[in-house]
Amino acid sequence: MASVTINGEARTLDGPDDTVLLWALRDMAGLTGTKYGCGAGLCGACTVHVDGKAEKSCMVTVGDVAGKSVTTIEGLSADGSHPVQVAWRELHVPQCGFCQTGQIMQAASLLAENPKPSDREILDGMADNICRCGCYERIVSAVRLASTGV
Helix, strand or coil, rough: EEEECCCCEEECCCCCCCCHHHHHHHHHHHCCCCCCCCCCCCCCCCEEEECCEEEEHCCCCHHCCCCEEEEEEHCCCCCCCCHHHHHHHHCCCCCCCCHHHHHHHHHCCCHHCCCHHHHHHHHHCCCCCCCCCCCCCHHHHHHHHHCCCC
């Protein structure tokens, strides 16, 4: 059992400390926006922020985040007004949409660390997030747009 701040709210996750964070978020906290992709930290569909940094939640345990702050897609912006979310909608980025919550969380973390990235920095910063539909050109464009504050 671990005390964690999730989306700004103090929560206790009632389960063993070795529970994978992805499953704790989905099954214990009821936050299903974080998606299961590969379970091996390779695709990025499960990306969340832990103390402001992008992390693959399938590779982190509840014990790892005890006493820390976790932000999921549900907590990025209550009304969808985060610049990355706005840019995603404006440019119609998703095709199937499955990977997009992880893509958005990775992009938000990238922009928090580097508010004005070059296209090369966007490509490098987003490299660990896979889109099976190949929406990479729109993803880069959306990150670029979000960096302007939309």
